[in-house]
Amino acid sequence: DAGITQSPRHKVTETGTPVTLRCHQTENHRYMYWYRQDPGHGLRLIHYSYGVKDTDKGEVSDGYSVSRSKTEDFLLTLESATSSQTSVYFCAIKPGHAYEQYFGPGTRLTVT
Amino acid sequence: DQQVKQNSPSLSVQEGRISILNCDYTNSMFDYFLWYKKYPAEGPTFLISISSIKDKNEDGRFTVFLNKSAKHLSLHIVPSQPGDSAVYFCASSARDTGKLIFGQGTTLQVKP
Numbered sequence A: 001d002a003g004i005t006q007s008p009r010h011k012v013t014e015t016g017t018p019v020t021l022r023c024h025q026t027e028n029h030r031y032m033y034w035y036r037q038d039p040g041h042g043l044r045l046i047h048y049s050y051g052v053k054d055t056d057k058g059e060v061s062d063g064y065s066v067s068r069s070k071t072e073d074f075l076l077t078l079e080s081a082t083s084s085q086t087s088v089y090f091c092a093i094k095p096g097h098a099y100e101q102y103f104g105p106g107t108r109l110t111v112t
Numbered sequence B: 001d002q003q004v005k006q007n008s009p010s011l012s013v014q015e016g017r018i019s020i021l022n023c024d025y026t027n028s029m030f031d032y033f034l035w036y037k038k039y040p041a042e043g044p045t046f047l048i049s050i051s052s053i054k055d056k057n058e059d060g061r062f063t064v065f066l067n068k069s070a071k072h073l074s075l076h077i078v079p080s081q082p083g084d085s086a087v088y089f090c091a092s093s094a095r096d097t098g099k100l101i102f103g104q105g106t107t108l109q110v111k112p
Helices: none
Strands: A004-007 A010-013 A019-025 A031-038 A042-051 A054-057 A064-070 A073-078 A087-094 A107-111 B010-014 B019-025 B032-038 B045-051 B056-059 B062-067 B072-077 B086-093 B100-102 B106-111
Touching (some): A004 A087, A019 A031, A019 A107, A031 A073, A042 A064, A042 A073, A042 B086, A073 A087, B010 B019, B019 B106, B032 B062, B045 B056, B045 B062
Parallel strands (some): A010 A107, B010 B106
Antiparallel strands (some): A004 A019, A031 A087, A064 A073, B032 B086, B086 B100, B086 B106
């Protein structure tokens, strides 16, 4: 158990509404990541953080923003949800000395 | 530009036989390679990894082989068990990025 929780686990929202997903860790790791998983694409990096208030874009960052005001929490916000953002979202953490990342249980988001 | 590719979307094997999952990469800067296993409705779990200075790493029933000249890695599962049925993702990393690039995944079905 990597000590990662995600909330909510499931969400249905309408096009144009803002949505915030939360990732919480109990391990005090510096690195945190947000991915989306879609059929045929594997896991694609949206944004990541290498410390409080330190974030950077991944390969599919358009339409997403993130914030990290505390070590334990990493928030992903869809400013105005679109149907193309229907996906399963995973948060991950990485111990500073390691290559491996450890994933949370995921959030299934449906945008109607 | 897909830097990490898993060209077989699915694989079916008989219980007790060997499962071989393949992965190709294009970026010669990658220096670490990982395999993840994912069950439905769960987050990916780290399975096994290999550094670019090695060509083989073994952990119980799981062995990863790396062929740097061919930019190819494979995961061998021997003997395969029904509980191994899952989606397997390979991932690659370059040390200075702190990021993982994932393949599209291969769904393994092990038949009793």
